[in-house]
Amino acid sequence: MNLKDKLINSFENLVQSSNGSEAEHVGTKRTESMAVFTAQGFPSMKDEEWKYTPLNKSIKRDYQLESQFSTDVKSSEVDSFLCSGIDSYKLVFVNGVFSSALSNTTSQENFFVTNLKDAFSGDSEIFNEYFGKLADTQQSMVALNTAFAKEGAFIYVKAGSVVDKLIQIIYINNDNSEAQLSQVRNLFVVEDRAEVQILERHQSLTDEYVFTNVVTETSVGNEAHFKHFKVQNNLDQTTLVDSTFVQQGAKSSSLVDTFAFGGDLTRNNLHFEFSGEYAEANMDAITLLKGDTIVDHHTFVDHAVPNCQSNQLYKGIYDEKSKGVFNGKVMVRKDAQKTNAFQQNNNLLLTDLAAIDTKPQLEIFADDVACSHGCTIGQLDDEALFYMQSRGIPIKEAKAFLMFAFAGDTLKNITIPELKAQLINLVAQKLNVNLELNELNI
Amino acid sequence: MTEEDKILHEVTNSEYKYGFVTDIESDTISKGLNEDVIRLISMKKNEPEWLLDWRLDAFKKFKEMTEPDWANVTYKKPDLQSISYYSAPKPKKTLESLDEVDPELLKTFEKLGISLEEQKRLSGVAVDIVVDSVSVATSFKEKLGELGIIFCSISEAIQEHPELVRKYIGSVVPKTDNYYSALNSAVFTDGSFCYIPKGTRCPMELSTYFRINQAGTGQFERTLLIADEGSYVSYLEGCTAPSRDENQLHAAVVELVAMDNAEIKYSTVQNWYPGNKEGKGGVFNFVTKRGICHNHAKISWTQVETGSAVTWKYPSCILKGDYSIGEFFSVAVTNNYQQADTGTKMIHIGKNTKSTIISKGISAGNSNGNYRGLVKIMKGAENARNFSQCDSLLMGDTCGSHTFPYIEVKNKTARIEHEATTSKIGEDQLFYCNQRGIGTDEAIGLIVNGYCKDVLNQLPMEFAVEAQKLLSLSLEGSVG
Incomplete structure (x- = not known):
């Protein structure tokens, strides 16, 4: 059955x-x-x-x-x-x-x-x-x-x-x-x-x-x-x-x-x-994947009334055979003037088997709005890695630093220090490094 | 009514200026779509057996397909049985010079602003003109012939260069690629054919004009453009149609082949009849355009879309060869009740491939503009690079603008950037212009012009002027 x-x-x-x-x-x-x-x-x-x-x-x-x-x-x-x-x-x-x-x-x-x-x-x-x-x-x-x-x-x-x-x-x-x-x-x-x-x-x-x-x-x-x-x-x-x-x-x-x-x-x-009116919504996310896994983020922000604001910041790091999907949809309805809607999706692909499918969507029916979306897919900068290596930082840690710097700004809205520390530890654990990443003060 | 509203009102009330009907006697076959019609078309065009089989096969596959409905547009699906699939201006005979062209037709071209003779003398643009279903005039053929360039109607190419046509037709857009390309493959009646031999740089712009004249006909033209190794060609395409209450269907297929080191620049100024202010009538423009790039080749699509009631068009590049480059520059203007769902597909297959997408949408009145694009990086496409930018400008609060960018990446070395913005003309921008003594009218013109500049700059000179005129026609009072 x-x-x-x-x-x-x-x-x-x-x-x-x-x-x-x-x-x-x-x-x-x-x-x-x-x-x-x-x-x-x-x-x-x-x-x-x-x-x-x-x-x-x-x-x-x-x-x-x-x-x-x-x-x-x-x-x-x-x-x-x-x-x-x-x-x-x-x-x-x-x-x-x-x-x-x-x-x-x-x-x-x-x-x-x-x-x-x-x-x-x-x-x-x-x-x-x-x-x-x-x-x-x-x-x-x-x-x-x-x-x-x-x-x-x-x-x-x-x-x-x-x-x-x-x-x-x-x-x-x-x-x-x-x-x-x-x-x-x-x-x-x-x-x-x-x-x-x-x-x-x-x-x-x-x-x-x-x-x-x-x-x-x-x-x-x-x-x-x-x-x-x-x-x-x-x-x-x-x-x-x-x-x-x-x-x-x-x-x-x-x-x-x-x-x-x-x-x-x-x-x-x-x-x-x-x-x-005048409401504000924030969505932040870090996706850190390994193995044969898939994470799909679907967001839908419905701006039906004027003067609201929405911010989306989605960062993804994909290793091994993992796959990431991002589908962000912002709808600005007819009367929702003065809407501010921002959407950002940045991705790092670490292996040839990792994949990313992203679709940032805007549907806009009002004219007095400021809406934008940005999306990037890239990899770690070899020169930055080389620079750190030449300063005595091992490659694994150097990569972790770069990745954390890449994804760290999604933590900006967390105000409880203990929670922030725990999440940063979790990120360090996932990056498989023993680093005090919170010292980076991001 | 404020000054701005007044201008917006003017903008959204401009009339279509190419809406005349030319009174030319036409040879039109009866309406309907079936195998007999396809055989009749093939017979009328005196086609070889293989092409008829190819058409019939496409038709067979077409019957199993259903009309796609994923595009963000709403329209009454055209009744394919109530269209006549062949309409040719009479008398139809081989034309040696322009003197033999029907004077009524020549008048049409003059109204369109394409005086063939003038173009022949001054601008040095070779033109192939397709009215309804048949190519009526191709200029500069001999001059091009000296360089080995073939530029003629596709019917002629089928007769005279069957080996080239047979080799490449359907190689980029397979006959069963989609519903409308299958229909086109089955019933296409004419179009342009162009072949640039190895190492040749085409000395002039090649240009095709399409016009649907006869009522109750659809236009199904097929363009095939082959740039052999190391060659270069710049190709222009323009279209107009009379104002009619009914919706006319235009389902074209364009195939580009850029061999190693070749470069094709394909520019379109699309100005089919967009329907009246209430959204009645207008052309359904369902077009499949695709190019394939071999090693180090480059294909550049530039389009200015101002017409059609419904547009459904995605000029695409298959970047098959290493170091190949695809570009897409687009301005899409929608007004009144027009709907456009347009964009591009960049398929990166080869290594070190590069693509650029610049899309500018302008929506006014009750219209809806959509950008729908796909950037796909295949597994073996090392070091692929893509930059996309899609901006939308909204004029008035009853129009809509939407973006649907799909990005699929299967290679870690890819670098992709995508950004999109939606906004209206800033009040502070207008105010700045006003206080410098520039009227609101001209100021909007300046701003829209600047907004589209990235794309208009890509057009060849002759077309850029026309495109600007068209923009000012579609958004009357806004472009200076």
Whole structure:
């Protein structure tokens, strides 16, 4: 039985098992979404949006659909993947199931950090207001997630409040017994003038195949500030499809930083929408790949109202047989005058087998705008390498310096020093050098 | 209404000046597309057996294909059965000199501003003119013949140089390349053929004018240009059509072959009828243009696109040989309800290949302009270099501008740069000009002219003047 049919069959069980425990509007949404997925199926390379990204290998495998909770994850092990040295709220998901023992949730008057699972009953007004409203459920992967997802992070920040600590969400996959498909769903609601910073990490530890399909819905209120850091550091058997939707109110600012370091196939759909004027959206990303891996960044920024600004800075370094895809689309609708939209995609190819397909797209229907995109593909400068070597820096370190200098400016929007240090360490680790790269002061 | 709005209003209300119909008797076959029509065309043109088979094979493949819909344009698909695939001005006989050309036709050319005789005397441009489906006049043939250059209509080439035609036709654009190239391969009726022998530098600009005159006809011309080793040629192409309420289909194929060390410069000023202000009528321009470069060869495409209701055109370069160079310079102007989806493809196969893309889009009225390009670096293409720049200028708030650049790189030594900007004419630029005593009208002209300069500079002198005129026609009041 192929994966699609298997999913369709298991959906009926899911409906029966959750009968009565979920709010009516959730049930309706699940059924509608399932119909969308049934009609569309998994995306194929014939879809323009998936032209360069072959999902066919990933969907041929046989996956266990029920999440298997595992207790053999130690707290110390989890901590090694988290940003250390600072106090934080934690949400830990093991094989797609929330672990309350490992987590550090909170529920306060001004904000809460919790598992989304309990909200499906419909008791939470915030959930009822936002769930399924921000994501585009006409996309088949989003529809699939909407039909099945039961767990994930649910974060709410009340108007005017600032969350005092970093919120860390980590998804660990360690099931060594069978391949697994997990679908997780996040909902972040940041009300007017509120502030929050979230770190989300996907970390697979198993040699078995893992397919994670995650959807995140974020609502950022007027004058609110939202920062979301994504670390995708999976092993080579992992497929990750991440669809993130952010809707921003007037004068708000948001940042989504993506650090894609591995996994068999990673697809990031990042969707920004402005509902009020003078909002600003920033997207930064470093992609550092080795082996036979592929990372696909799809961004879509919808400028529907005037006076908003969006900045995209995507840097990629591709080694061995890896492949990178970047498809950045900026839509400036008719009335969105005074829009500033910038898009930059720079890539380094290190081997002959590495490849890059990039398509920076602009669709503009307003005349008083400043939009630009730039894209470069190149390699390390031999002369610079030679210069460093002649000053006694070994070639490996010299390359690492150059690569870090190339990609480092994507870290400029990170304000938590501990987080920045951790990410820089991770980059150094990926570049396979033992250097204190943060001393470069980039 | 402010001064700027007034000018924009003028800009978006200019009329098409080439919209006259010439009253020439034509030999037109009945409408419809089927094997018999293809046999009839082939028979009328007295073609050899292999070409008929080639056409029929293309038609067979064509029937299995569907019309592509990936381009960012919307239009009512033309009914291929309601088009006449052959229309020739009567009387049709071999023309020795211009005196024998139908005087009505000569008047047409004068209205178009191409006086053949004048050109013969003054500018030294050899012209091949194709009206509807048939080449009516080729000038300077003898002079070129002395150098061994063949410049004639493709029907003539099929009769007189069948070995060359047979060798190269379909070698760059295979007959089943795409829907419209397959259709063209099946029903093409005429076009230009040019062959430059080894080591020859063509002493004059070669030029072709295309005109659709007859109602209810489509134009399917085929151009084949071969520059043998070490040769050079500069080739110009211009097109116009009468104003008609119906949409006319123009589906041409252009194939360029640049052998080792050869250079081809191909310039187009496209000014098919763009439809009226309400977007009614106009030409559908669905063209496949492609060149192949062998070692150290260079192909340079320059286009000024001001006409057509819908344009769908991607002049491309296959950089097969080592050290070959491809260039693409384009100005695409859309006004009223025009839609253009145009750009280029640069396929780097050989080592040390280089390509440059400069695309300037200007959109006004309710039009939509698209740049769609592909830069592909194949695995073996060591040290490939590409620079792309696509800028768009928007005039008014009801038009749209879009860019779809595809970049696919499979070799680490490639150096690719791509940049694109979209903007409108800056108020501060206009203000600066105004306070120096330059009226808003001229100021817009100056700015647009400067904006397009990179491309207009690539055009041969004779064409650059015409292109500027065309720009001022399409954006009346803006270009001085």
